[in-house]
Amino acid sequence: MSVTHAVPTPPRLRQHWPWWPLLPLYPYGRRPTLVRELVPGQVWSFEQLQGIFYVAVPIRMTVLRIREGLLLYGPVAPTQELLGQLHQLEATYGPVTTIVLATSSGLEHKLPLPSLARAFPRAQVWVSPGQWSFPVRLPLRWLGFPAGRTHTLLEDGLPHGDQLVWDSLGPVDLGLGRFMEVSCFHKASGSLLVTDALVAISAEPPELLEADPTPLLFHARDRGDEPLVDSAEQRRKGWQRLVLFASYFQPAPLEVLPLGQIWSQAFRPGLRNPRSYFGFYPFRWQNGWQEAFSALLTNGQPRLQLAPVLERLVFPRHRGLLLEWLRRLSRLQGISQMVGAHYLAPMACTGTDFARLAAELESRPWAPSSGDWATLAAIDDRLLAWGLVPGAPSE
Numbered sequence: 001m002s003v004t005h006a007v008p009t010p011p012r013l014r015q016h017w018p019w020w021p022l023l024p025l026y027p028y029g030r031r032p033t034l035v036r037e038l039v040p041g042q043v044w045s046f047e048q049l050q051g052i053f054y055v056a057v058p059i060r061m062t063v064l065r066i067r068e069g070l071l072l073y074g075p076v077a078p079t080q081e082l083l084g085q086l087h088q089l090e091a092t093y094g095p096v097t098t099i100v101l102a103t104s105s106g107l108e109h110k111l112p113l114p115s116l117a118r119a120f121p122r123a124q125v126w127v128s129p130g131q132w133s134f135p136v137r138l139p140l141r142w143l144g145f146p147a148g149r150t151h152t153l154l155e156d157g158l159p160h161g162d163q164l165v166w167d168s169l170g171p172v173d174l175g176l177g178r179f180m181e182v183s184c185f186h187k188a189s190g191s192l193l194v195t196d197a198l199v200a201i202s203a204e205p206p207e208l209l210e211a212d213p214t215p216l217l218f219h220a221r222d223r224g225d226e227p228l229v230d231s232a233e234q235r236r237k238g239w240q241r242l243v244l245f246a247s248y249f250q251p252a253p254l255e256v257l258p259l260g261q262i263w264s265q266a267f268r269p270g271l272r273n274p275r276s277y278f279g280f281y282p283f284r285w286q287n288g289w290q291e292a293f294s295a296l297l298t299n300g301q302p303r304l305q306l307a308p309v310l311e312r313l314v315f316p317r318h319r320g321l322l323l324e325w326l327r328r329l330s331r332l333q334g335i336s337q338m339v340g341a342h343y344l345a346p347m348a349c350t351g352t353d354f355a356r357l358a359a360e361l362e363s364r365p366w367a368p369s370s371g372d373w374a375t376l377a378a379i380d381d382r383l384l385a386w387g388l389v390p391g392a393p394s395e
């Protein structure tokens with residue numbers, strides 16, 4: 001009797017994401033997924049990496065167990081590997097019945113939705129209101145959202161209202177489109193799911209970067225001609241600098257080098273490879289970068305906070321809207337943790353933490369323009385001057 005053995009698909013193919021050219025972010029066509037169970041039998045985190053020039057942070061899809069089966073919040077690339085892991089959960093907890101895209105503006109969350117929806121043809125798809133495309137506004141169907149089973153949150157109702165509490169932050173008119181995200185509180189596990197607005201940042205790099213720490217080692221260096229050296233300290237240093245990039249684009253302690261200096265440090269032995277970008281490293285970190293990073297934590301520990309990019313580019317003229325949302329969240333009964341789409345999750349918290357954040361944002365200078373915030377402020381000023389974003393709303 002002959003026995004045939006199935007040849008296992010190599011990781012390269014199981015992690016392949018063919019649609020990466022639509023938004024060409026690192027790690028491009030290969031998207032490994034890290035699955036973690038956040039609340040046993042209730043909440044799971046499916047994390048992938050995304051970034052520009054090694055400024056790579058986790059992007060997370062959260063899977064909730066609901067009475068009818070499973071709900072996916074915040075799509076990520078549905079690679080073969082990811083679908084296999086989801087099918088394993090389905091075998092125990094029931095089918096994926098609901099897929100939610102809870103942001104109107106976050107392109108990185110929007111692009112994987114069509115193929116994820118195709119992978120679960122019986123699931124109902126819910127999207128936040130006011131989905132927009134640039135440069136041309138296209139109907140939902142043309143964006144690849146499945147016709148006949150795509151619904152708009154709030155406008156068409158809210159799914160699983162007996163088990164979930166939905167709340168909307170926004171809309172904020174951004175001129176070309178709108179910012180809006182819809183948070184989801186899962187009563188059974190006490191988990192609040194959010195997308196981009198709130199983050200919690202850890203001093204240590206995320207587990208997702210353990211398998212390939214290249215982005216960390218790249219940014220841990222001080223010069224382009226230094227080799228990429230792997231150590232726990234270099235990984236931590238690289239992570240903290242990478243967070244500063246992602247938070248402020250160009251924080252105050254970061255100097256961008258003149259082209260001549262960048263060239264002079266490039267193409268050194270050991271760095272003549274794409275992994276090292278051939279030694280091109282246009283940055284120099286000044287003293288004070290550690291303090292800039294520490295300011296994103298409290299006594300070295302993660303804290304619940306508003307993402308600086310959103311404070312300066314989305315909400316500078318809409319603080320009231322944000323404060324109202326935070327205060328509504330503070331009144332949720334039984335909240336014990338937050339799961340955001342980026343950075344650390346879960347972040348243990350109670351309603352008091354949301355009230356405290358609202359009070360802090362109200363009492364300190366709002367959307368500052370100096371120090372680490374200067375680059376974000378310059379972008380906002382430029383967009384305002386060009387008339388691409390509206391000024392303060394009239395009361």
Ligand SMILES: [Fe+2]
Nearest residue numbers: 106108196341
């Ligand atoms: Fe995002």
